[in-house]
Amino acid sequence: MSTEPQIDVSQILGHFGPYGGRFVPEALIGALEELEEAHRSSQLDPKFGAELAELHRTYSGRPSIITEAKRFAEHAGGARIILKREDLNHTGSHKINNVLGQALLTKRMGKKRIIAETGAGQHGVASATAAALMGLECVVYMGEEDTKRQALNVARMKLLGADVIPVTSGSRTLKDAINEAMRDWVTNVETTHYLLGTVAGPHPFPTMVRDFHKIIGEETREQVLALTGRLPDVVMACVGGGSNAIGIFHRFISDPSVRLIGLEAGGDGVETGRHAATITGGTPGVLHGTRSYVLQDANGQTVESHSISAGLDYPGVGPEHAYLHDIGRAEYRAITDEQAMHAFALLCKTEGIIPAIETAHALAGALQVGNELGKDAIIVINLSGRGDKDVNTAADYFGIPLG
Amino acid sequence: MTALDNLFTKVRAENRAALIAYIPAGFPSQAGCHRVIAAFIAGGVDAIEIGFPYSDPVMDGPTIQAASVTSLENGTGAAEVFQALATASAQVPAVVMTYWNPIEKYGINEFSSAIAANGGSGVITPDLTIEESQGWISATDKSAINPIYVVAPSTSDARLSQVTAKCSGFVYVASVMGVTGARTSVSAGAADLVARVRRTTSLPVAVGLGVSTREQAKGVAAYADGVIVGSAFIKALQDAPDEDSGLAAVTELARELSKGVREGR
Numbered sequence: 194m195s196t197e198p199q200i201d202v203s204q205i206l207g208h209f210g211p212y213g214g215r216f217v218p219e220a221l222i223g224a225l226e227e228l229e230e231a232h233r234s235s236q237l238d239p240k241f242g243a244e245l246a247e248l249h250r251t252y253s254g255r256p257s258i259i260t261e262a263k264r265f266a267e268h269a270g271g272a273r274i275i276l277k278r279e280d281l282n283h284t285g286s287h288k289i290n291n292v293l294g295q296a297l298l299t300k301r302m303g304k305k306r307i308i309a310e311t312g313a314g315q316h317g318v319a320s321a322t323a324a325a326l327m328g329l330e331c332v333v334y335m336g337e338e339d340t341k342r343q344a345l346n347v348a349r350m351k352l353l354g355a356d357v358i359p360v361t362s363g364s365r366t367l368k369d370a371i372n373e374a375m376r377d378w379v380t381n382v383e384t385t386h387y388l389l390g391t392v393a394g395p396h397p398f399p400t401m402v403r404d405f406h407k408i409i410g411e412e413t414r415e416q417v418l419a420l421t422g423r424l425p426d427v428v429m430a431c432v433g434g435g436s437n438a439i440g441i442f443h444r445f446i447s448d449p450s451v452r453l454i455g456l457e458a459g460g461d462g463v464e465t466g467r468h469a470a471t472i473t474g475g476t477p478g479v480l481h482g483t484r485s486y487v488l489q490d491a492n493g494q495t496v497e498s499h500s501i502s503a504g505l506d507y508p509g510v511g512p513e514h515a516y517l518h519d520i521g522r523a524e525y526r527a528i529t530d531e532q533a534m535h536a537f538a539l540l541c542k543t544e545g546i547i548p549a550i551e552t553a554h555a556l557a558g559a560l561q562v563g564n565e566l567g568k569d570a571i572i573v574i575n576l577s578g579r580g581d582k583d584v585n586t587a588a589d590y591f592g593i594p595l596g
Numbered sequence: 597m598t599a600l601d602n603l604f605t606k607v608r609a610e611n612r613a614a615l616i617a618y619i620p621a622g623f624p625s626q627a628g629c630h631r632v633i634a635a636f637i638a639g640g641v642d643a644i645e646i647g648f649p650y651s652d653p654v655m656d657g658p659t660i661q662a663a664s665v666t667s668l669e670n671g672t673g674a675a676e677v678f679q680a681l682a683t684a685s686a687q688v689p690a691v692v693m694t695y696w697n698p699i700e701k702y703g704i705n706e707f708s709s710a711i712a713a714n715g716g717s718g719v720i721t722p723d724l725t726i727e728e729s730q731g732w733i734s735a736t737d738k739s740a741i742n743p744i745y746v747v748a749p750s751t752s753d754a755r756l757s758q759v760t761a762k763c764s765g766f767v768y769v770a771s772v773m774g775v776t777g778a779r780t781s782v783s784a785g786a787a788d789l790v791a792r793v794r795r796t797t798s799l800p801v802a803v804g805l806g807v808s809t810r811e812q813a814k815g816v817a818a819y820a821d822g823v824i825v826g827s828a829f830i831k832a833l834q835d836a837p838d839e840d841s842g843l844a845a846v847t848e849l850a851r852e853l854s855k856g857v858r859e860g861r
Contacts, residue, residue: 214725214727214728215725215727215728216696216723216724216725216728217723217725218654218655218722218723218746218748218770219725219745219746219747219748219750219751219755219759219770220748220749220750220751220770220773222725222750222751222755223750223751223752223755224750362658362661363651363652363665368652372652372653372654375654376654376655376657376774376775379654379655379773379774379775380773380774380775381773382750382773383750383773478697478700478701479696479697479700480652480697481652481654482723484700487697489697489701491673491701492673492674492698492701492702493650493697493698493699493700493701493702494650494651494668494698495651495652
């Protein structure tokens, strides 16, 4: 069997080496070209930039601060640990950066309806929020399994005026919510924008979503330089689809001294097969319109992923991460559920911050890397989301009785 | 020339459209799929599409999604797809319809060779864009099989020319914006799209998505060279109390549809 796909990268942008591209029905090509053009022209339009910057400043609360985690650092070999506080954004995670940008693009294209997929519900909540703010109709597809795991976020989306449609096909999780959103988009593409929540999917999504999140790394670089007088040694983030990681990595890619480390969801352990560590445990393939690493079997069928974190529970990953991995610019490690929950509890008790379980994977990675590098190292972690939504899961995990 | 090319030459001479029937490999069971192929032939279909079931069928409605799940649970992989293809192609022109990732996983050149080795005329690739097609076009050239692309009502005239230039065998016209599945009427837009396609190519044009009755087949046959029916056959099998009555229903539906494709002009 061949593992060397022949690729024509000359005719279309949106490739990262052999990854990325566009694998979609012809029905969607017009909409993707329209979106690509709207994104391109908006990047050159100072009015668009000013409008987005104003929303960042007055609505989502940017720039987000950095916090030095001194007590947590005692468990990480004494390295300096700096947290980029995306959890303090409106709606509680980095997701708002992307949805505000795409919602503005939706208006720019004259569309009135957005659809979105969601796993943990963070992207669904952020999409419903932006839709309410800008007067757009919003439909969120969510795996039936996830609507049960994340009932609080379902209620949030409904309060914000969105329709939440439980998806009962396939594994009833994020992957199937994306399938159902794509079916809706193929049918309603003239009136509807698909507000994809991560740096995956067909071109221009991986590039466009990265462009809306790269502000995270731009702010971080300035803030860390101001605080410490030098660049950090390591920048770390959790990776599901990979949007918060690309957001904080991007500004540092051209700083060769800065190690970039993505932490994937190792579930019960990559060796058990029950995990969502796509780069660590997957192979190159095509899923949801893009070529990247995929968890798949010998026939190219997508394999179901497993993670305690609904937001990382996805068998694909953004194509730019696949490329950064292959060229050796970024490293990817798997963190098990157990390691992530240990770091989750540690941050709660040492810093008074309850992180999202997704983010706890990055914190666990920092404990490892801090101990490897010792006390002279400066490690930045993207604290991508807050853990309010995970209180039930955590209480269950640690045996804390509710009510 | 593939068997599929020859079929379209023949039906054009007979001044009618071809009836093309779809069934996923491994559905309703591995042996059952081969019996469905026999039922198609008994009902007079002109060509058969064998579906490669896929875990994430974003272009399919509930009927084919459910059939894909059944087929995957029955253990269908590339080997079973090629066996079904060989059974079908021994009797009528046959092609495989598949999402792209199973081809890439199998190996582009290896997949194309296996299609030819099992008597297949071509492959329909609904999510492969022409921009990502270079390797595939040279593989299908080498194997002398037809690469068949799907176009949609939203496809611009300029892009239609580019897509049909890569196509051979026939151009697959998706009659509506949406997913597969039986519909009460076939969109009027289908005739317009067929006319737009014909301005870019002399290839035969076949229409799929939504055809389930003799009347609809007759209507489409008035302007298209081929009528593709999938979900209606699967539904007949799913709704039947047992496999034998399902197979009888498939043959009966195929007979009706094959009358329809002869009544259009």
